[in-house]
Amino acid sequence: PLWSHSLDPGPRWGSWDKWGVSGGGPAWGLANQHWPPSSQKVGVRVSCGPPISPPHGRTPSERLLLALTPQFLSHPPPRGLGGCSPAGRGVGRALRSCAPRRAGRVSPDTQLSAECSRAATSRCRSLLDSPDLRGRERQPVSAHPRRASAPRPQLGTGPGVGVHRAGGGAQRAQPGLPLRIPVQAARRGSARREHLGVGPRSPDPPPGRPGSAARPRPCAVIGCGGGGPGLSGCTAHGVAEAGREPSARDAAAAAAAAGQVRVLVRLGARGVRDGSGARRPQRERIERLLAMSRKKTSKSKGASVAAASAVPATNGPRPARPGTARPGPKAPPNGPPQPGRPSVGGGGDFYDVAFKVMLVGDSGVGKTCLLVRFKDGAFLAGSFISTVGIDFRNKALDVDGTKVKLQIWDTAGQERFRSVTHAYYRDAHALLLLYDITNKASFNNIQAWLAEIREHAQHDVVLMLLANKVDSAHERVVKREDGEKLAKEYGLPFMETSAKTGLNVDLAFRAIAKELRQRCMKMPGEPRFRLHDYVRREGRGASCCRP
Numbered sequence: 439p440l441w442s443h444s445l446d447p448g449p450r451w452g453s454w455d456k457w458g459v460s461g462g463g464p465a466w467g468l469a470n471q472h473w474p475p476s477s478q479k480v481g482v483r484v485s486c487g488p489p490i491s492p493p494h495g496r497t498p499s500e501r502l503l504l505a506l507t508p509q510f511l512s513h514p515p516p517r518g519l520g521g522c523s524p525a526g527r528g529v530g531r532a533l534r535s536c537a538p539r540r541a542g543r544v545s546p547d548t549q550l551s552a553e554c555s556r557a558a559t560s561r562c563r564s565l566l567d568s569p570d571l572r573g574r575e576r577q578p579v580s581a582h583p584r585r586a587s588a589p590r591p592q593l594g595t596g597p598g599v600g601v602h603r604a605g606g607g608a609q610r611a612q613p614g615l616p617l618r619i620p621v622q623a624a625r626r627g628s629a630r631r632e633h634l635g636v637g638p639r640s641p642d643p644p645p646g647r648p649g650s651a652a653r654p655r656p657c658a659v660i661g662c663g664g665g666g667p668g669l670s671g672c673t674a675h676g677v678a679e680a681g682r683e684p685s686a687r688d689a690a691a692a693a694a695a696a697g698q699v700r701v702l703v704r705l706g707a708r709g710v711r712d713g714s715g716a717r718r719p720q721r722e723r724i725e726r727l728l729a730m731s732r733k734k735t736s737k738s739k740g741a742s743v744a745a746a747s748a749v750p751a752t753n754g755p756r757p758a759r760p761g762t763a764r765p766g767p768k769a770p771p772n773g774p775p776q777p778g779r780p781s782v783g784g785g786g787d788f789y790d791v792a793f794k795v796m797l798v799g800d801s802g803v804g805k806t807c808l809l810v811r812f813k814d815g816a817f818l819a820g821s822f823i824s825t826v827g828i829d830f831r832n833k834a835l836d837v838d839g840t841k842v843k844l845q846i847w848d849t850a851g852q853e854r855f856r857s858v859t860h861a862y863y864r865d866a867h868a869l870l871l872l873y874d875i876t877n878k879a880s881f882n883n884i885q886a887w888l889a890e891i892r893e894h895a896q897h898d899v900v901l902m903l904l905a906n907k908v909d910s911a912h913e914r915v916v917k918r919e920d921g922e923k924l925a926k927e928y929g930l931p932f933m934e935t936s937a938k939t940g941l942n943v944d945l946a947f948r949a950i951a952k953e954l955r956q957r958c959m960k961m962p963g964e965p966r967f968r969l970h971d972y973v974r975r976e977g978r979g980a981s982c983c984r985p
């Protein structure tokens with residue numbers, strides 16, 4: 439019933455604006471915009487009330503959520519049919535978008551169309567009524583069995599409405615109040631929050647306008663729930679001006695100004711096509727979104743750790759590649775920028791050379807914590823927030839008189855994101871492969887990770903094996919010797935680290951930076967840097983740094 443409701447919200451649910459999203463009630467809109475990348479499918483839900491799950495489950499790729507700037511909401515509205523992507527390309531697509539209603543079913547392939555806006559619906563109608571289509575077998579929209587029989591869902595009632603399912607449990611929303619829990623997934627018995635690294639959670643929304651007791655508060659929930667386990671619900675709450683019913687864009691703008699918006703972009707499962715219809719690599723698309731996310735986030739909020747790393751230097755030369763899809767400097771695979779050129783700014787720093795480093799390993803081994811420890815010198819204690827997709831931070835180091843910028847990519851360890859992260863291996867100059875000394879499975883999986891790296895990464899990628907969480911000595915199940923033996927077997931430098939205490943964290947990244955720098959700009963007469971020796975010599979034992 440939800441999707442049929444989405445197709446025709448009716449007056450009770452507020453008016454549809456030209457974005458194809460509703461300013462008054464729960465609704466789903468799909469925007470096939472010319473921004474961010476052309477043909478990027480962006481799912482936007484704007485709601486006054488508790489988040490609702492989208493009507494249908496998504497494949498893992500479709501559920502890939504990335505943090506994105508609310509910029510697209512202030513961008514000129516998409517051309518085409520009310521922002522409904524399937525219908526935006528003429529009769530064929532319009533028909534496809536109408537297909538679920540005509541056929542009385544919604545398949546995964548056509549589920550997007552079920553979220554089509556009313557504008558697209560009317561376009562579909564007109565197309566179906568057009569002379570060139572007249573006579574084809576079709577079922578009038580109004581006669582669709584679901585639409586005809588399904589009762590209009592009430593806010594806070596009905597399947598999926600007002601119930602935020604997380605981690606296998608269900609939680610009843612307070613009427614008119616968005617749930618505070620963004621996305622939950624059960625993992626190893628403990629609640630985990632899927633995070634997107636986009637800044638602070640929003641505070642509770644202010645009270646609604648006077649006399650609005652019977653109506654939802656004038657708030658906007660902007661986001662894209664995945665609908666599947668662990669990815670349902672919205673994660674951002676924007677509050678529009680009190681005193682008037684907000685439009686989607688008003689609410690988004692207000693929320694963005696208050697730094698409260700987290701807009702999630704749902705990426706299509708099969709990559710996007712550009713204007714010419716050619717497929718573009720998924721990775722390029724993701725990076726573009728990430729770059730835009732950071733750019734905008736840093737402008738509007740200036741508070742996000744992730745955003746802070748991508749702020750271009752204000753008084754220096756331009757960032758290496760401003761405004762492009764690829765954040766940071768473009769370095770050919772394992773061929774970083776030429777030495778001798780002037781330092782360039784990026785990530786708020788000047789640097790001489792830039793390298794791309796990736797953190798890989800099972801979920802929960804501490805990749806994000808290691809990165810945060812290195813970047814900010816802090817430890818992310820508390821509940822485990824699993825990475826969704828991929829994220830990156832920049833950090834510049836002074837290595838033997840050379841400013842080296844490391845662009846460090848934090849990958850999601852979960853299996854379901856594997857296809858996304860694979861795409862990033864190819865350009866990586868270095869990989870830090872982590873396991874958790876308190877988790878035997880993560881150690882056992884190292885060989886599988888190495889096989890994956892061999893398959894997807896450059897053959898001369900710098901690789902290091904890190905055994906993390908050595909501070910948890912009492913929970914240790916993987917002996918140091920086992921790690922050393924494995925590393926020796928594969929010819930890898932090995933270190934035990936702790937994101938919690940910071941043990942060997944800086945050293946690991948510095949060692950990588952030294953190796954990479956020398957590979958690309960070895961000074962005449964400079965002794966050859968030996969990574970293995972350096973790590974063995976400089977690495978400290980776990981016993982030296984008990985928390």
Ligand SMILES: Nc1nc2c(ncn2[C@@H]2O[C@H](COP(=O)(O)OP(=O)(O)OP(=O)(O)O)[C@@H](O)[C@H]2O)c(=O)[nH]1
Nearest residue numbers: 801802803804805806807824825851907936937938
């Ligand atoms: N004791 C201890 N706990 C750690 C350490 N590093 C990470 N943790 C904890 O391990 C859990 C997982 O850490 P994350 O950094 O989120 O793990 P991850 O590898 O990024 O996981 P995914 O994002 O799912 O791939 C968190 O609860 C951290 O607090 C460490 O060095 N010592």
